[in-house]
Amino acid sequence: MELRQLEYFVAVAEERNFTRAAERVHISQSGVSAQIRQLERELGADLFDRSARVVTLTVAGKAALEHARAALAAADAVSQAVGEVADLIRGTLTVGMVVGCTVTPLFDALATFHRAHPGVEISLLEDNSAQLVHAVRGGTVDLALIGAAGAIPEGLDALTIIDERLVAAVPNGHPLARSRRITLRDLVPHPIVCMPVGTGLRTVFDQACATQGLHPSIALQAGAADAIADLAARGLGIAILSDSMAAHYRDRLVALTITDVTTPALLALIWRNPRGPATRELVAHCRRAFA
Template sequence: MELRQLEYFVAVAEEQNFTRAAERVHISQSGVSAQIRRLEQELGAELFDRSGRTATLTVAGKAALEHARTALAATGALAQAVGEVSDLIRGRLTVGMVVGCTVTPLFDALADFHRAHPGVEIALLEDNSDRLVQAVRAGSLDLALIGSAATTPDGLEALTIVSERLVAAVPPGHPLAGADRVTLRDLGSHPLICMPPGTGLRTVFDRACAAQGLHPAIALEAGASDAMADLAARGLGVAVLSASMAESYRDRLTARTIDDVEIPALLCLVWRDARGPAVRELLLRCRRAFAAPPPVGGGVAPGGGGA
């Protein structure tokens, strides 16, 4: 008994026609018929009643069908299991990360994965969030750490790492430093320092402004929070940052939550639903790494809140 005979048997049973079954398994009708005859000879019973216009299962055929399906399913599972092991022995994993941030838990997860599966080649690429999302959708990236605006990108699965409000960061002595309340309209009176378009923080900010019909002047753009903080500290504008970013510069900047921007800025891992074993293994390690308390000086460093 051969697996291909069981495959042809199931095809004929489901199609109820030898011609359609032959088209389904991509061989000639005579080839299907010959293999079914050999299977019947080996089993000692006819599996189909061929007297009518359709191929109808006999009592013996009905008894055999589920066993044939089970055997084929077991063979498929075996092939998948071996394939997954092979992927984790000599595969490739391509990971994307938002520009200008140091995300220690992600690096820890990559190192843990590499120790467990040294045969898998790891590539790490930086880009802005919009392009990273496009690359994950296209399949050129397996997994990406992105900044996003409150929602998971369509068509992708996500694991949220950070969710926080936007703040205005200014040096001591700035008019906003002593304000009890800061709104988007308040920011319109000052030059602004923002992340570039296509980044999570900028998307949150632009959406909030558009909802109020505001068009604030963006004086300066920088892809890293360090650069934004340096520019703001020198009095060149108000830096629009996430709360955790601004906390890193509290020695030289005062942060005020922007009250009327309620959309949170997210930092999240995104991947496609149809993912391979290497991605599943890395996700498991990422969940552990991000759930663990950060060491002193570790965690999500400046730039990690919404690039």
Template sequence: MIRGRLTVGMVVGCTVTPLFDALAAFHRSHPGVEISLLEDNSDRLIEGVGDGTIDLALVGTASAAPQGLDTLTIISERLVVAVPAGHPLAERERLRLRDLAAYPIVCMPPGTGLRTVFDQACAAQQLQPVIALQATAADAIADLAARGLAVGILSASMAARYRDRLIARTVEDLAAPALLALICKNPRSPAVRELLVHSRQAFTAPDGRQAAARLR
């Protein structure tokens, strides 16, 4: 039986029932391991895994493999623009990043995977959109966008949850995916290795598809 302590990080505002399932299954199998769970922005979680203060973390990232860390990708999907019916962008079938320049943006804050992907795409074209509003929860971004306060930037799966009040449009030059991934530095640690086993099981549905989780 494994004993010791395991520190697990989770990106702030992320709804990740499969991770909780994995932690519960791990606890049942190894009750001698004390589990600590903390929330933070992805960039700080990556730093914590890198310096060894966090054993394993679920993060949003723009990179398939943060340097020096082992990575298990859970979700990979592109970002979309989310606007209410009647918004000028809702009437357009084809959008490019420069088309967003005339509108304020509501997005997740720096340090999250979605924001990193968006910022990198804009920087590559030397665009500086106005980030008027920031929120860590998809519900808040959707609510603000639905009220017409700003154009929402969400992942495709997030936007699908709000199709009753928002119209999602893909952006042709915002194709780089945002990722939700489990990262660790020492996969040979017995506790980390066992938690990864439970995580793979929890995040994979019986038919082989990835279980639901929401990207941040």
């Protein structure tokens, strides 16, 4: 008795027709018939009543059907289990991260994963959040750290790392430094330093401005928070950062709450489901690292 014979038997039982079963398993009708006959000889009983136009199961066939399905499912489970082990022994994993990423727990997770599964080859690439979302959806990136505006991209699983509001950051001598709370209209007369288009922070800022019909002057763009803070500290523009980012630069910048920007900026790990064993393991490492 062979697994392919059981596969053909189940196909005929479910299709109730040898021709349709043959199309389903991608062999000729005569091939299916021959294998079913061989299986019946081995079992010593007819599995199908072929006297009518529609093929029906005999009593023996009905008794065999669920066991055949269980045998095929068990074979699939064996194949999957071996495949998952193989993927964690000599697989590949492509990880994306937003440009300018300095979120060290991600690097910690990659390091612990590498120590646990040294045979898995890890590729790391930087891009803007929009491109990384597209890559995860398309399957060219397994897991990515992105910025998002208010919500996780639809159709993907995620682990939210940061969920916080935008702030404007200015040096102490700036005209707005004493305000502490401002609106988007207060920012419009001043040059802005912010993340490039396609990042989560920039999306939140652009959407909020568009809602009010405002057109701020984007003087400079940089992918790293350090660069944005340095440019703002030198008086080249008002920095648009997240609250936790701005906190790192309180020695040279004053963080101002933008009262009419309520959509949060998210930093999140995203992946597609179902995910492979290597991705699943890395997600587990990331959950521990970010905890």
